[in-house]
Amino acid sequence: MNQQPDGVSEGSAQRGGFAVEINGLYKWFGTFQVLSDINLKVRNGERVVICGPSGSGKSTLIRCINALEDYQRGEVVVEGVPLTHNLKRIDEIRREIGMVFQQFNLFPHLTVLENCTLAPIYVRKMPKSDAERIARKYLDRVRIPEQADKYPGQLSGGQQQRVAIARALCMSPKIMMFDEPTSSLDPEMVKEVLDTMVELAQEGMTMLVVTHEMGFARQVANRMVFMDAGQILEINTPAAFFSNPQHERTRAFLSQILKNA
């Protein structure tokens, strides 16, 4: 059912071959252990969908990758660059990763266009005219070029989330991470955001997506990751994951959410 993406067959054994490499990651909030023994390697061009019950640590995991969360043990390597506390290193990694949040987190005091050009201008040191040209290109791609001069508050939730995707793309990241991008949207707006993400996937973007949208997962994922209680319980191809899940907790979870869908 899935066209095999180039990234999977290309995957090389050497360290630089992975977009994201997580080895033996542990994280505690105070004494509460939120992530335990996380091992995950994401190849370039691969789409990985992470799902699991709420509180299972999915968001925390992807937030560790761009240093929005600290972790206590293990290592994270992004595009061959190991994540450390070095601020330069963190910046280097954040520049390669675009992130889309559940709550959009657009900057309400800036126009849509300014939201998109801010980081290219101040972080990538791009001339303003170039940044605006690129921003308009991506706004065009997420199909809201006519909203460029409005403020985020004037847009619908779905439009805001597409602006957030365009804003992240303007930094030309190598990897895109989505943290439950459709969870706070009205049902009528989920589709427009998912369509944008599907298009992005078809263009070969490396994507890590935390979502409960199983239709989307089936359509674009190369691999499914199932987490519960801070641990990865199962990593599988979507075909096997949905038709023949191996772990019993996965089966229980899937039967719950597919029953409601």
Place this chain on the structure above:
Amino acid sequence: MIAVTEDDIFVRSQRVSVLPPPLAAAGPIGWARANLFSSPVNTLLTIAILALLVWIVPTLVRFLFIDATWSGADRDACLAGPHDEAGACWAFVRDRFSYFIYGSYPIGQRWRVDTFFAMLAFGSAWLLWLDAPRRDLGALYFFVVMPVCAYVLLNGWPLIGLQSVDTALWGGMLVTVVVTTVGMVASLPLGILLALGRRSSLPAVRILSALFIEFVRGVPLITVLFMASVMLPLFVPPAWAPDKLLRALTGIVLFSSAYMAEVVRAGLVAIPRGQYEAASALGLRFWRMQRLIILPQALRITIPNIVNSFIALFKDTTLVFFVGIFDFLKTIEVARVDPKWATPVTSATGYAFAAVFYFVFCFLMARYADRIEYRLARADRR
């Protein structure tokens, strides 16, 4: 078991057309009924307030205008009065008006003060008028060009032919305006730094900021002023000892920046965590994130509170007269006991004039804050 019959099911066959809202009881009578006499308690309050106004307003009008003496050379004019009742002695205010504005600033040099007032008015208008062109230049003018020019102009620079005027001679509105402006302009950036410091993840910065804020807030302004004017000279060699006005300014700035820090901090707390995360994820570092994302939003929502602090600061400047500085209120204090104008109504007139002066400025600031608030509320409704 509930049986659902055919009557319980509904499908709309035709959309309802849009109707105008029903007319409320209109006209002045309707308005008065709704706003003044809506309940027994409100009726009672309305009557009480009307009675109070009837009692106060005519007396005030008679004192300030009808029985007032408008011109005259000395106290005799006010003692006689146009009517039998003693009214306000505006002749006194007119006679001493230039003293209230300039204090003892040399008469031949007062054009310098006027120029300063004009520069300040121009800069404030440019900065406060939100739709003004090139407000970035306006900010540069207000925060860099004007202070330097004002210092040279008021303090003097013999090299370019402006004779020095000792700050001991400065007085009146000049001092009040200088102290207020410097207090406002310096306390906002300092307050922002302190607020950021108090929320810093670096323990040393956080603790020092919190200590400073809590210490200054825990002490009356008058104490800070006394400390600044008495203790500051102890720490620096006499030749370097800053002059009296500068010492008082330091005290005012430190004091108001501690209050400003708490105002700004309230704004920072209101910014959702997602804004920080989105900015971080885009690769913005701390200072850039604060400047471009956090502070513009935090300051916007705290503008009413910032203006409130400014109003308090403006009135607090009157306390500098305890450390021997002739601010506006002090010049009135001095003038009202001048034997040349000693009449039973001189003090009342002087204080009425001071009240009008302070009220007008505070009221303008408050109205300005209201307008900004309205504008922001409109922006939020978009």
